[in-house]
Amino acid sequence: MKIGILGYGNLGKGIESAIRQNPDMELSCILTRRDPKTIKPITKDVPVYSVNNIENLKDEIDVLVLCGGSATDLPSQTPEYVKYFNVIDSFDTHAKIPDHFSNVDKIAKENGHIALISCGWDPGMFSLLRLYGSAILPDGNDYTFWGKGVSQGHSDAIRRVNGVKNGKQYTIPVESALKSVRNGENPSLTTRQKHIRECFVVAEDGANLTQIENDIKTMPNYFNEYDTTVHFISEQEFNRDHTGIPHGGFVFRTGVTGFSKENKHVIEYSLKLDSNPEFTASVILAFTRAIYRLSLEGNTGCKTVFDIAPAYLSPLSGEDLRAKML
């Protein structure tokens, strides 16, 4: 299947790299809103086009992977480009998913295309595990923890503080909370009890470190509801230890069964990822395979990970899956 990439940031590069690990896929082209000449793909000889003439590429692309951001790009891009292509996105503003879904669904159906929105690991694989867990153990509780990993939004917030030259924020689950959930204790956890926030800051020369630390720790929405630690480090240390984009997290479902609800069960799913965008890209490509197959079967409209039978994700046949993986 021929894959197009729209947007050549971290996620777009992750898609480009992951296509090489999937022999049934090929990278057809990269699309950009920038001047195409400024994009230097790592894949040899892959064409880079402007989005302006995108409708001419209908025959070149089986599925277009939209690699823009959720805040301003995807709400308009996904409904726009599903007019011309089957599309997949990683829209992750949880509260706005229902609206995004209906916008995309309507236009996808009108144009005979298929779309899958909100793909990745959360929303995405974590959502699937929440669904499976709650369907299996209806008498139970869900817990989702994120980290240890880099929060881009919180790192941006640190860098806006007066006197900060560079900064990175790690979200870390509280170990005792994980332990309590894992033991089936069904704790009620406040925001502060679930995650801590660890910040690594390079200060400008002569900056007031006490003021920086205070500004970060008291910042509303971002830090004031958490136990936050701030470490001041040199630029050299920052560049050596804090340029990666690791992430991960945990989804638990705990519940009870039995005539007297006497038996406890704990389901735990966890991810430990060296590269958040590359793993997200890998999930997206598996679902790209699925929606391409569904489109060949005549399906149209907007889907989510909940609507995809797992067999569609794998390059193996049904026979092979039953023989080797069941």
Place this chain on the structure above:
Amino acid sequence: MKIGILGYGNLGKGIESAIRQNPDMELSCILTRRDPKTIKPITKDVPVYSVNNIENLKDEIDVLVLCGGSATDLPSQTPEYVKYFNVIDSFDTHAKIPDHFSNVDKIAKENGHIALISCGWDPGMFSLLRLYGSAILPDGNDYTFWGKGVSQGHSDAIRRVNGVKNGKQYTIPVESALKSVRNGENPSLTTRQKHIRECFVVAEDGANLTQIENDIKTMPNYFNEYDTTVHFISEQEFNRDHTGIPHGGFVFRTGVTGFSKENKHVIEYSLKLDSNPEFTASVILAFTRAIYRLSLEGNTGCKTVFDIAPAYLSPLSGEDLRAKML
């Protein structure tokens, strides 16, 4: 939906109990090969019938849950009863799944019914996690560990040893192997390096304990390829501590991404179950909901967990799932 249970052992009782946790389901009847008068269901007023007149119950049952064993019951029961009903089973002889699938598929299609085979946690949820993991990280390795939990087959084997009055065997993953996999070290593990076997034995009065221990540890297929420990305990201690049927296990997918395969990722799924049959029953009921819905949409033939879009498992609507779980 109206559920019938065929076979009233541990799994059948687990289904009976789990139906109470799913308000959209009701227990229609219990079917048995024994004299129906010998069965005393816990649910008040539920009828118990002989399997002999099962075809008269077509209007009473939307899905029949087959709770027999994989060795001799299910290979004949599932193809037989899919003539009259939609059915679901927990057939778990991995090597014989392809044959069982084609037997059931043919008869299900001829009779316009739907069947789902090999449901539970392994095969079942563990199979799903293997599929998702390998589709997401094609450059990687799978690891499945079982336990800590009771192996019925190994406990039976202990009880056949000369001088043994009662016995129970726990399969336990080797902690250092779990750790190595979790660290992304991609170890090659022998049978002995993956699991240990711990046995609790009540010896008959005057039995030769050295002979019992030796007979167990050298038993081919069951114990000789493992590090096995044997504890002799009193009948009282056995009845106090070893009557439960706990189980669980771990599925890992580890893999690499990136243009130089420089980034490692670890996906881990684990179960910690107080009651193996009750958890298995809970998984089966979620998939029972799914195949009932699929049958209402006109689907027929044999399915596995791989063929079921997750949304079908949940009592929530698509809108609710997208708003609350995605």
